[in-house]
Amino acid sequence: MALGSILPMTNVRLAFADESQPDFTFAYISDSHIQHIKGTEFVRNWDRGLERAVAEANLMQPKPDFVLYGGDIAQLALPQEIDHGLEILSELNYPVHYVMGEHDYYLDNGEYWSKRLGPQWYSFDHKGVHFVVLNSILTYDSWMNKWSSGEERMGVMAGLDDPRGSPFMVGEEQRRWLKADLAKVDKSTPIVVASHSPLQKIFKNWNFWTEDAEDVQSLLQPFDKVTVLYGHVHQIQYNQIGNISFYSAMATAWPWPYPRTYAQAGNLMPELVIPMNRADPFFERDGTGWQFIDINDGRVAANYSLTENQPRIVYFDKERGHPVDAEYAGIETAPQLHY
Amino acid sequence: MRKLMLSGGLIAGAALTAALAGLSAQADPFDAEDVEEWQEEYMTVVADGRAAFTDPSLGTNGVVCAQCHPNGTNVHPETYPKYQQQLGRVVVLAEMVNWCIENPLEGEPLALDDPRMVAIQAYVAHERRGVELAPGKH
Ligand SMILES: [Fe+2]
């Protein structure tokens, strides 16, 4: 009797020790920018992008364990936009973990989003991996309070290139929470952090940037295996800084030009990045898509599923110690030459 | 006699100048003040172009140019005229501007001399200043 009850437990523990970090897959969908026109009308183009990602994720085999949504469900954070986006996302056959984007936030400090989806930052554990979700799109209080209305503030922040905008940040309160959250986690446990803005500095003009990125990175560096997944940039990017691997998400709505295409400002795009092909405007969904993430031994392989183009796989290369796209490395097709 | 003819010629010339003065201002030399004024005119139209670039009334679905072309990127005004494979002919920039108005913005095309069409081209060219001309480039 005693033996019988111990045995299964031992078995479980042994199995866990043998394979302490089992492989699994989750889907990663981001930046749908559901945009209200009037009445019950929404911009058809953006609806289609999200509907397509949802339909494709539902067809995945093997099934993903869950879905990570990378932020910017809405265009102007309107309740009807968030509701419409969540209605489309409710078709997913999997649980979804949500990240806050600036297009969900600046109308009402993310109040409606939180009412529908809960806390703006949190953590959870899944099959031996510690997941952390951050709200990285906060900004200075002085900036928050300088507008005559939430609508005006949202309108300014919604313009990617609007010079009246303000840099994104995680902020001190959340960094304190993160420090406490990570204090409970063993340094050998793989960490996956999901944020909306890149937790690194790439291009300030378009907020491909987090003002306190270094402070957040320094909380993550002590861990052996750290991955940051981010949205916002609407394009494929990846990078390695110390122990931290970075992978971005494509948007379901529309692709963005790479920062180097702006002739009036420099940028810090990681040299590793092999850009996506330039989008063909005659194919509405070109340059958009979604991704699924394979977790293998605590490391990430990001599978980019492009709607009108060949898929790409960017994965952590153990020998080189950073993410690579082996298939694309070395090939330079004309459409990849952004200028 | 020669002297007289010459002075007669001068008199005739002065009369001609006086007669024309009522019809047209003097051409050429312009000064720094003029240049400044013209530059201001140009920058006003660039600002109008930026306004058009973020103006949902160009279309019918609320979408604006700047949503996909931040700072006018990926518009490449320096490459026009060029062969647009999808249209099957060489086009000017304004035709692709109209293409994007009609498709992502679901709007009506602008006349090629519509002030907003001129302003949009001024704005996107201004954001590309310093980039070499490359007509025909893809
Ligand atoms: Fe976005």
Ligand SMILES: [Fe+2]
């Ligand atoms: Fe964003």
